[in-house]
Amino acid sequence: MGLRDLFEKDIQELENEGILFSSLEKLVAWGRSNSLWPATFGLACCAIEMMQSTNARNDMSRFGSEVFRASPRQADVMIVAGRLSKKMAPIMRRVYEQMPDPKWVISMGACASSGGMFNNYAIVQNVDSVVPVDIFVPGCPPRPEALVYAVMQLQKKVRGEAFDQHGVELPMVEGWSR
Amino acid sequence: MSARDLGHAATVTREEQHGEFETRYMRINVGPQHPSTHGVLRLVVDLDGEEIVGIKPQIGYLHTGFEKTMENRTYQQGVTYANRMDYLHGFAHDLAYVLSVEKLMDARVPERAQRIRVALNELNRIASHLVFIGTGLLDMGALTPFFYTMREREMLLDIFELVCGVRMNFGYFRVGGLYRDVPDEFFPAVDQFLEMFPKMIVQYERLFAKNDIFVNRLKNVGVLSRETALDWGLTGPSLRASGVPLDFRKAAPYGGYEDYDFDVPTYDAGDALSRMLIRVDEMRESMKIVRQAVDRMEPGPIRDPDRRISLPPRSELEDSMEAVIFHFKLVTEGFHPPRGEVYVATESARGELGYYIVSDGGSMPYRVKVRVPSLINLQSLEPACLGGLFADMIVNIASLDPIMGDVDK
Amino acid sequence: MSDAGSHTASDIELAAATQATVDKLVPLGGVVKTFKDMVSVTVPKEHIVEAVSVAKESGFAMISDVFGIDYLTYPGHQGKRFTVAYNMRNPDGNGRIFIRVDVDEGESLPTITGLFKAANFMEREVYDMFGVVFEGHPDLRKLLTPEDFDGHPHRKDFPLGETPTLFNEGRFLDPAAFRAGLVGADPGLTGWKGGAAKGARSEQDFGQGAGMHGKESGKP
Numbered sequence A: 001m002g003l004r005d006l007f008e009k010d011i012q013e014l015e016n017e018g019i020l021f022s023s024l025e026k027l028v029a030w031g032r033s034n035s036l037w038p039a040t041f042g043l044a045c046c047a048i049e050m051m052q053s054t055n056a057r058n059d060m061s062r063f064g065s066e067v068f069r070a071s072p073r074q075a076d077v078m079i080v081a082g083r084l085s086k087k088m089a090p091i092m093r094r095v096y097e098q099m100p101d102p103k104w105v106i107s108m109g110a111c112a113s114s115g116g117m118f119n120n121y122a123i124v125q126n127v128d129s130v131v132p133v134d135i136f137v138p139g140c141p142p143r144p145e146a147l148v149y150a151v152m153q154l155q156k157k158v159r160g161e162a163f164d165q166h167g168v169e170l171p172m173v174e175g176w177s178r
Numbered sequence B: 001m002s003a004r005d006l007g008h009a010a011t012v013t014r015e016e017q018h019g020e021f022e023t024r025y026m027r028i029n030v031g032p033q034h035p036s037t038h039g040v041l042r043l044v045v046d047l048d049g050e051e052i053v054g055i056k057p058q059i060g061y062l063h064t065g066f067e068k069t070m071e072n073r074t075y076q077q078g079v080t081y082a083n084r085m086d087y088l089h090g091f092a093h094d095l096a097y098v099l100s101v102e103k104l105m106d107a108r109v110p111e112r113a114q115r116i117r118v119a120l121n122e123l124n125r126i127a128s129h130l131v132f133i134g135t136g137l138l139d140m141g142a143l144t145p146f147f148y149t150m151r152e153r154e155m156l157l158d159i160f161e162l163v164c165g166v167r168m169n170f171g172y173f174r175v176g177g178l179y180r181d182v183p184d185e186f187f188p189a190v191d192q193f194l195e196m197f198p199k200m201i202v203q204y205e206r207l208f209a210k211n212d213i214f215v216n217r218l219k220n221v222g223v224l225s226r227e228t229a230l231d232w233g234l235t236g237p238s239l240r241a242s243g244v245p246l247d248f249r250k251a252a253p254y255g256g257y258e259d260y261d262f263d264v265p266t267y268d269a270g271d272a273l274s275r276m277l278i279r280v281d282e283m284r285e286s287m288k289i290v291r292q293a294v295d296r297m298e299p300g301p302i303r304d305p306d307r308r309i310s311l312p313p314r315s316e317l318e319d320s321m322e323a324v325i326f327h328f329k330l331v332t333e334g335f336h337p338p339r340g341e342v343y344v345a346t347e348s349a350r351g352e353l354g355y356y357i358v359s360d361g362g363s364m365p366y367r368v369k370v371r372v373p374s375l376i377n378l379q380s381l382e383p384a385c386l387g388g389l390f391a392d393m394i395v396n397i398a399s400l401d402p403i404m405g406d407v408d409k
Numbered sequence C: 001m002s003d004a005g006s007h008t009a010s011d012i013e014l015a016a017a018t019q020a021t022v023d024k025l026v027p028l029g030g031v032v033k034t035f036k037d038m039v040s041v042t043v044p045k046e047h048i049v050e051a052v053s054v055a056k057e058s059g060f061a062m063i064s065d066v067f068g069i070d071y072l073t074y075p076g077h078q079g080k081r082f083t084v085a086y087n088m089r090n091p092d093g094n095g096r097i098f099i100r101v102d103v104d105e106g107e108s109l110p111t112i113t114g115l116f117k118a119a120n121f122m123e124r125e126v127y128d129m130f131g132v133v134f135e136g137h138p139d140l141r142k143l144l145t146p147e148d149f150d151g152h153p154h155r156k157d158f159p160l161g162e163t164p165t166l167f168n169e170g171r172f173l174d175p176a177a178f179r180a181g182l183v184g185a186d187p188g189l190t191g192w193k194g195g196a197a198k199g200a201r202s203e204q205d206f207g208q209g210a211g212m213h214g215k216e217s218g219k220p
Helices: A003-008 A011-016 A024-033 A045-052 A089-098 A110-114 A144-159 B066-070 B078-082 B090-105 B111-139 B144-164 B186-209 B212-218 B226-231 B272-295 B321-332 B373-379 B381-385 B390-400 B404-408 C011-028 C045-057 C119-130 C175-183
Strands: A077-081 A104-108 A135-137 B016-018 B021-023 B026-030 B042-048 B051-058 B340-347 B352-359 B367-371 C031-035 C038-042 C062-070 C082-089 C096-103 C108-110 C133-135
Touching: A024 A144, A045 A077, A045 A104, A045 A144, A045 B111, A045 B144, A077 A089, A077 A144, A104 A110, A104 A144, A135 A144, B042 B390, B051 B381, B051 B390, B066 B078, B066 B367, B078 B090, B090 B111, B090 B340, B090 B352, B111 B144, B111 B186, B111 B272, B111 B390, B144 B186, B186 B212, B186 B272, B212 B272, B212 B390, B272 B390, B340 C031, B340 C038, B340 C096, B352 C062, B352 C082, B367 C062, B373 B381, B373 B404, B373 C119, B381 B390, C011 C031, C011 C038, C011 C045, C011 C096, C045 C082, C045 C096, C045 C108, C062 C119, C082 C119, C096 C108, C119 C133
Parallel strands: A077 A104, A104 A135, C038 C096, C108 C133
Antiparallel strands: B016 B021, B026 B042, B042 B051, B340 B352, B352 B367, C031 C038, C062 C082, C082 C096
16 A cells, blocks of 8 residues: 555545545544533533533533533633623633633523523623623523533534524634634 | 722731741632532632631622512412522422412412422432532542432432423422322332432442541531531531531421421531531431321322412313403412511521512512521631631532522522 | 430420510510511611510520511501511521511611621621611621622612513513513503413313322312
8 A cells, every 4th residue: 555546546445445534624623523621610500400411321521521621721612501690790701711712602501591581680691792602502401411412513513514593504613723 | 809899807918027038818719610619609718828817708699689580470480480599409499488478378288299399308308418419529529429429319300300390490389289290100210219229328428438538638627616606607407517406397397397207417526527427317317208208198189279379170161250260360460468478497408498478469479588598508618617728618618518599599 | 426306495485485585675665566477576776786685585596587678669568668677596496586677778777796697698688689788797798799780689669670572573572561461450461361271171181180189089
């Protein structure tokens, strides 16, 4: 199997022999999507369901979220789990800014996505007004399976296989610049 | 953080001359986003080396305005708000709220409903203590027990899902009884759980209770003497670990608790170890109560038949005009309790829980004040941590078991 | 591990303790009210610390809660606007007394943190939510609301702060108007007409167990 074979043989034949072809971006996106480490941002009841999604029954680490990093500097995704009060909002923004690029945000639960049942003076009515959200998860609280599904959707988004609500393809995360 | 942030009394600075060195206490911030603070708790700690000389909890990062929101919802809708305060022991809040309103309305809850309520409340207490053990040990660095306790909690959550339809934040209790009866699969599921759980407790005890590292980390740490605990308003298992056998299920029984035979474990040491071990014992007592409640359950109605509180069954709506009117009024407006103010003290997994409800005769409460245990218990962090090491502070928070949803309301 | 065999105050002892406390509070200007099995004594502002200390000595040695009530929109209320209530219980847990003080806006109360350290957070919460200042409190500042938040949320003239719900088509729902139907004042935006929902005819549709009846029991 010399270097000449690489140029002469068909891609399919080479794949059968064990050589994989891809672009660097796709490879990096694949790597990033399969090792999304969340930053712990559990606020309220959804945090308990987030904890339950890491337990032995609904094991989220098999999808790549092996550890929940306490320090945002080591995390890729911030799962906003719970109701965000207006007192906590600047702190959340600070934690978000401390995360290195590329970073994503999953807004877990009804309270984070829209204020939930708390339409009052104390709760931020949509976390999207503080940080840019990629995935919204409905539920009060969402089941652990729902959160795992959300993480899977985020993985698709990172890899460039996702579509937004108008059917437009969402771009894959950039390999170098982001 | 500015000085205004902390209050003039929080500054504990002292500059000393140690030979040629001028020393000052170091003030650090254990911020709201922290893996070990059990939610969004912020602590401002003054340190002399590793020793804590001043600690002030700053709370309010999860303030949701429950009480004000509940003033704008009907009484029956208030149940949904109640269990999101202490989301780990949601049934305690549900029960306390529902008991208060029932006291105001003089509602008579049928016995079957009371027994189901007690059984579910105690199962939820076990679930809450399981999280306490799991996360408490996680804070100390033991990763394995977390998975073990969560495994048991999943079984309990399956039972709750069977009965209420949701795993957490149930909307099952109603003023006057329950939403609907338990399905038949509830009883074998509970039997199965009660059969295998004692062996699991033995497993937990083997995992940590005899472990030298665990014991050395917790023994004589954060000692709260009896007088200190009482002065600072501590209630619940943390108080019972300091030698005061106060349990509202025994002292002022409510909701049918006088029927059941159980002990109230009490430890004398008042340190973090006793606060941890007492909850393991409490899980055993809760199992006894569940066993008795389930065994004594008789078939019967599960809601107060008073039409002013409970919806009439659908079949009656065809025959009786009165039933239609009651149904209409209850669904559009809700019921109107008489004017008055009422309070019922109950025992949640964290301490004394009570809802003080002021009614003005309308369909929404005029004022709901929740006496939350975690807010008052959190004050005891100060006497427990002062003089101790910084690493012990984490242990003390874990052993006092605050839930920030409860603290910040 | 000691056993919970301690002596709990019997009903007679409890009644005696309550009566003794009430008797000592009435000379301070206390007005006693009972509702169901709850006893509350309203004392004037000048004597509150003394009243709490009297209650502490007469058997109600623990404080459960200090909280405020704003009677601004309470129908038929005469008197001062706020009430600060002190929820005290006896050490055995089965007895309770409420000591109430009426305050107006701008008035302040002496603190009871000298008697009970537990009242620290409790009074701070009343200050935060209602604006009642406690003189002598070691650390009186806001507890739950953000530092830059102005106002006292639990007052009745403080709005709930609801955001209108916006639908995709551009219409929006004002939650307060939506809820007006619940109070019965006007039908509000729901336009509820009442009556049984179409489709559900009888219990046969749902079977046993749905609704009020348990197993094996007929209609009440």
